[in-house]
Amino acid sequence: MLHLENVVSGYGKIEILHGVTLDVRTGEVVSIIGPNGSGKSTLFKTVMGFLTPAAGAIRFDGREITGLPPEEIIRRQISCVPQGRCTFPHMTVKENLELGGYIHRNRQEVSRALEEVFAQFPILKERRRAVAGSLSGGEQQMVEMARALMLRPKALLLDEPLLGLAPKVRGVILDKVLELNAAGGTVLLIEQNARRALEIAHRAYVLELGRIRFEGPGGELLADKKVRRLYIGE
Amino acid sequence: MARGAKLLTLGVLFAGLVGLPFFLTGYKLRFVTWLLMWVGLASTWNLFSGYTGYINFGPVAFFGVGAYVTAVLMVKAGVSFFPALLAAGVLAGIAALLLGVPTLRIRGAYFAIATLAFSEATRSLTLNLSGLTEGGKGLMLPIYNNAYFFYFVILGLTVAVVATVAFIQRTRFGITLVSIREDEVASQVLGVNTFLNKMAAFGLSGVFLALYGGIYAYWQTFIEPGEVFNVLYSVQMLVMTFLGGSGTLLGPIVGAVVLGAMTEYLWATFTYVYLIFVGVLIVATVLFLPDGVWGYCVQTQSRRRRRAQPAPVLE
Ligand SMILES: Nc1ncnc2c1ncn2[C@@H]1O[C@H](COP(=O)(O)OP(=O)(O)OP(=O)(O)O)[C@@H](O)[C@H]1O
Ligand SMILES: [Mg+2]
Numbered sequence: 001m002l003h004l005e006n007v008v009s010g011y012g013k014i015e016i017l018h019g020v021t022l023d024v025r026t027g028e029v030v031s032i033i034g035p036n037g038s039g040k041s042t043l044f045k046t047v048m049g050f051l052t053p054a055a056g057a058i059r060f061d062g063r064e065i066t067g068l069p070p071e072e073i074i075r076r077q078i079s080c081v082p083q084g085r086c087t088f089p090h091m092t093v094k095e096n097l098e099l100g101g102y103i104h105r106n107r108q109e110v111s112r113a114l115e116e117v118f119a120q121f122p123i124l125k126e127r128r129r130a131v132a133g134s135l136s137g138g139e140q141q142m143v144e145m146a147r148a149l150m151l152r153p154k155a156l157l158l159d160e161p162l163l164g165l166a167p168k169v170r171g172v173i174l175d176k177v178l179e180l181n182a183a184g185g186t187v188l189l190i191e192q193n194a195r196r197a198l199e200i201a202h203r204a205y206v207l208e209l210g211r212i213r214f215e216g217p218g219g220e221l222l223a224d225k226k227v228r229r230l231y232i233g234e
Numbered sequence: 235m236a237r238g239a240k241l242l243t244l245g246v247l248f249a250g251l252v253g254l255p256f257f258l259t260g261y262k263l264r265f266v267t268w269l270l271m272w273v274g275l276a277s278t279w280n281l282f283s284g285y286t287g288y289i290n291f292g293p294v295a296f297f298g299v300g301a302y303v304t305a306v307l308m309v310k311a312g313v314s315f316f317p318a319l320l321a322a323g324v325l326a327g328i329a330a331l332l333l334g335v336p337t338l339r340i341r342g343a344y345f346a347i348a349t350l351a352f353s354e355a356t357r358s359l360t361l362n363l364s365g366l367t368e369g370g371k372g373l374m375l376p377i378y379n380n381a382y383f384f385y386f387v388i389l390g391l392t393v394a395v396v397a398t399v400a401f402i403q404r405t406r407f408g409i410t411l412v413s414i415r416e417d418e419v420a421s422q423v424l425g426v427n428t429f430l431n432k433m434a435a436f437g438l439s440g441v442f443l444a445l446y447g448g449i450y451a452y453w454q455t456f457i458e459p460g461e462v463f464n465v466l467y468s469v470q471m472l473v474m475t476f477l478g479g480s481g482t483l484l485g486p487i488v489g490a491v492v493l494g495a496m497t498e499y500l501w502a503t504f505t506y507v508y509l510i511f512v513g514v515l516i517v518a519t520v521l522f523l524p525d526g527v528w529g530y531c532v533q534t535q536s537r538r539r540r541r542a543q544p545a546p547v548l549e
Contacts, residue, residue, distance in 0.1 A: 050422070074425035082423055088416040099413055102406075103425040151425070 001026045001186055002047070002078070002155055007056035009046040016042040018210045019056065024155065029177065029187045031197035031218060033231060034207035040190045041083050043207065044159045047188075048080050049073040061154065075103055079153035081144045083160045083190075089133030093124055096132050096143055100150030110150070117146045120179070138169035145176060155186040162193050174200055194231040198222040206231060248393075255385045267385045267453075269494045274392035275446055275467075276474035276486035281399050282439040283472075284480035285408065286432055287415030288338070291346040292353030293443050293471050296326045298463035299356060300444025301451035305373045306366055308452070315378075319448040323441045330440025331433060338432045341418075350465070357463035372458030375451055384453045391449065395442055400483050411435055415481070477519050479526025488528040 002024040010016040016039045024030045045051045049070040058066045101110035118125035162170045191197035201218030303322035307313040337348040402408040410431045413421035451457045478489025500508035523530045
């Protein structure tokens with residue numbers, strides 16, 4: 001569904017990704033793990049169109065999306081949740097979600113999507129009138145995920161959704177990812193937290209210094225001695 | 235307020251504004267006309283900067299361009315007032331879009347500095363294009379001595395500006411502008427083409443500013459670069475908006491009326507030191523009413539004004 005081929009990307013003259021090839025198939029959860037500064041967020045920004053690759057190709061749903069601006073990529077139904085808090089803090093939960101349906105042209109579609117999202121995240125329905133900035137970190141992360149789902153995406157990209165969350169809340173977020181996947185959603189999960197990310201992934205890639213170092217089924221990487229030693233710290 | 239009561243208030247206000255000039259003469263009529271112009275200028279500034287959060291420090295550039303295009307067309311080409319004004323609006327709109335292409339990609343203080351530099355550059359350019367503008371000598375326009383005409387033209391434009399802001403507030407476009415102010419990256423992540431939306435608002439504000447400039451030139455009958463490109467005019471638009479409450483429909487109106495009336499009174503009473511009082515007032519507003527006078531009044535009702543509590547720390 002999402003296919004990257006030899007993607008080279010970075011910031012101006014600084015090259016960060018030196019030719020990354022990876023695949024995300026329909027219905028999969030694919031994780032990308034790697035240490036700080038390995039280029040995970042750079043990969044995320046490149047797929048979403050915030051950065052233009054210097055070389056290589058990105059295809060989604062059989063079509064080339066290389067070099068398109070973010071709004072065009074999002075129009076092709078890829079949703080994303082960037083790293084770090086990204087809600088509109090002074091707006092209510094409901095307003096945040098409605099803005100998530102921005103590209104839907106008509107109101108009915110937005111309210112239908114809102115109903116669906118509230119069904120998936122009942123806690124947000126309860127707190128719909130609360131100002132997003134007053135929610136806990138975990139709840140805000142859920143607002144961001146729910147907001148991304150307002151687009152009814154074919155694929156969802158998450159950049160370190162567990163960052164700064166307590167272990168219990170991390171479990172809740174990952175359960176949501178699994179739930180989405182069970183309902184047929186395709187997910188690309190970028191995570192620092194290697195063990196958790198590998199546990200829930202069908203397949204995974206290890207990114208290091210802008211190159212794919214290992215790849216394989218999540219369970220296999222989790223069992224791999226080298227991967228365990230290098231990225232899980234055993 | 236119920237819809238009926240709102241419409242009634244609006245109707246009474248409008249009737250009052252239409253009837254008002256017939257009860258005023260000379261100086262007072264000029265003052266009210268001047269105040270209406272500032273209500274419109276502050277609202278126009280708010281239309282772009284108040285909603286998007288991009289602080290335009292050089293709005294006077296478009297005001298001045300509007301004044302000069304109108305004046306030059308009337309004086310040098312013999313065009314009559316309204317066609318000249320229309321041309322000024324169109325030209326300033328194009329100028330705003332051209333300026334927007336490079337500057338609307340930069341944020342924060344850099345945008346403010348770039349717009350300030352632009353307004354200074356347009357002033358120098360006007361000074362130096364003396365073949366067209368007569369440079370520092372200034373331009374004399376045909377005299378049209380009809381205070382009612384200027385009152386009603388400015389009233390009409392100001393009503394149009396306020397109505398435009400009121401309309402935009404309710405549309406997707408308005409929500410988009412607010413989302414850019416709140417978190418531009420977040421709105422891009424939702425598929426908003428933030429650049430295009432900023433361009434549209436910036437271009438529109440350029441058109442309105444130029445229309446005021448053109449009317450002002452004809453009204454004053456004499457303009458010079460130092461006046462119609464005066465940086466203090468930019469500052470005044472900004473101060474009026476923040477005084478009343480930026481990002482709200484009524485804030486700039488309240489701010490313009492309060493500051494306009496206050497400076498007028500203080501100036502008449504303490505001609506030499508009135509600016510000190512104005513300065514104290516501005517500092518006091520920033521310290522005690524950060525959301526502005528109007529913002530403070532509606533704080534409890536308006537959702538946009540609600541202050542977010544810090545997020546509880548989980549770890
Ligand atoms: N805007 C930028 N301009 C220039 N260099 C950048 C920029 N953002 C990131 N980098 C550099 O790119 C490299 C990769 O950063 P990236 O954000 O992709 O890492 P990451 O794998 O997401 O790390 P983390 O786990 O800390 O989020 C780093 O060396 C970083 O310094
Ligand atoms: Mg990152």
